[in-house]
Amino acid sequence: MNRLVTIVWLLTATLGACAQQEAPAPPVAARQKLAPEKVYTYVEQMPQLPGDGGQQAIVNEIQKRTRFPSIDTSKQMRYSGIQYTFVVDSTGKVCDAAMVVSSDNLAVDQAILDAVRSLPKFSPGKQDGRIVPVRFIFNIGCILVR
DSSP states (O other): OOOOEEEEOOOOBOOOSSOOOOOOOOOHHHHTTSOSOOOBSOOSBOOBOTTOOHHHHHHHHHHHHOOOOOOOTTSOEEEEEEEEEEEEOTTSOEEEEEEEEOOSOHHHHHHHHHHHHTOOOOBOEEETTEEEOEEEEEEEEEEEEO
């Protein structure tokens, strides 16, 4: 039996209003003792997928890669208010993917995270001419599975 999945993705990236500033870098010897690299939420040049397209391209790619689990087709399931996050590190790889606000369905959450983790390598973000890691936070308005 075929199942129909209707997905309404009202995704928006929650980003800061302006670029974040950092103090000047300490000498090399001191840098080795510092905590992990600072992760930005907004930078002068945001990470982009191959082929450009900005944040909408990221949303489209995640939608395309999301494979929702099979469900009992006699039930209609609606999930809303879902929020997830991930970091594009300084090499352009996606890491630290996690749910911020869960759908309360582990299989749905896992499908979203699997799609995020399968994203291709990004061109990394830049701040003040330096390559830096950037955190994205996306909201899903509604997922309707029927």
